[in-house]
Amino acid sequence: MKKIALYLIMAAIFSVGCDKIEGPYLQISDRESVDVEFPELNPSGVYRKILMEEYTGHRCSNCPAAHLVLESLHDRYGDTLAIVGIHATSLADPNIDYPYDFRTETGNELANEFTIGTIPAAVINRENHAGGWGRDEWINKLAEVDRSKVYAAIQVINQPKSNGVIKVNTKVTMLKEYPHPVLLSIFIIEDGVIRPQLNGFDLIPDYTHNHVLRTSANGTYGTPLTTSGILDKGESYLYAKSVKTADTDWDLANCTAVVFLHDRVNGEVLQVETAPLLVSDNK
Numbered sequence: 001m002k003k004i005a006l007y008l009i010m011a012a013i014f015s016v017g018c019d020k021i022e023g024p025y026l027q028i029s030d031r032e033s034v035d036v037e038f039p040e041l042n043p044s045g046v047y048r049k050i051l052m053e054e055y056t057g058h059r060c061s062n063c064p065a066a067h068l069v070l071e072s073l074h075d076r077y078g079d080t081l082a083i084v085g086i087h088a089t090s091l092a093d094p095n096i097d098y099p100y101d102f103r104t105e106t107g108n109e110l111a112n113e114f115t116i117g118t119i120p121a122a123v124i125n126r127e128n129h130a131g132g133w134g135r136d137e138w139i140n141k142l143a144e145v146d147r148s149k150v151y152a153a154i155q156v157i158n159q160p161k162s163n164g165v166i167k168v169n170t171k172v173t174m175l176k177e178y179p180h181p182v183l184l185s186i187f188i189i190e191d192g193v194i195r196p197q198l199n200g201f202d203l204i205p206d207y208t209h210n211h212v213l214r215t216s217a218n219g220t221y222g223t224p225l226t227t228s229g230i231l232d233k234g235e236s237y238l239y240a241k242s243v244k245t246a247d248t249d250w251d252l253a254n255c256t257a258v259v260f261l262h263d264r265v266n267g268e269v270l271q272v273e274t275a276p277l278l279v280s281d282n283k
Helices: 002-014 063-080 105-113 135-143
Strands: 018-020 025-028 050-056 081-087 121-124 152-160 165-174 182-190 193-199 202-209 212-216 236-244 255-263 269-276
Touching: 050 063, 050 135, 050 269, 063 081, 063 135, 063 193, 081 105, 081 182, 081 255, 081 269, 105 212, 121 135, 152 255, 152 269, 165 182, 165 255, 182 236
Parallel strands: 025 236, 050 081, 081 212
Antiparallel strands: 018 025, 050 121, 152 165, 165 236, 182 212, 182 255, 193 202, 255 269
């Protein structure tokens, strides 16, 4: 993973230490301040959730059938499955019939990282499977995730600010020892985007696109919460990042923050949490 290796070098150079503040919280001093109070966490009520990043495109004739599979999996797993729809590859390129540009810098970088070629495809919990998994494999790969390993809890509270800015406040609490450095990522996705889509041989002008990746608030690979990236069992770490939405065409009522903690080295996703942008979600 060349990009991750490069990022690690940069993180080691530019990351600063964390400061102990009141209570069990730790905070990176050069990040935005967290000025909300999180509810008390009940560790026994925390379960491991799964991140599923689906690679798709509006000119992909087989993608609508895959979207139906996704929705059936979402119905089965409920809020324990967080789906991010990443429009990438040449089938996501806009043209005269499909003028809207769903692509993002983050999505393109991740598609290159996981060598996504044929779509639809999905990466589940950042398992580095070259090319991603085809839709016929999704249900089995989801079932293989070890849900008994609950390493961490993530709580998210979103704060609408002035001038179209929304501040995503997060608190990560480590419930188990974890030996590797980790990163925290904040993605913004949107449901209900009505734009054209190829379905088989038919152009559907008013297709509903869901789970659409809009941006990453803190870069493609996220942010370390300590200088080393190691998080200690029993400690909590605060991190906040603001997202500018004023110059976008997003419907904020349909947007969600997807926050996940992942291993710097092997990419494994330890935990993921979601929260609507416009509604405080105290989890």
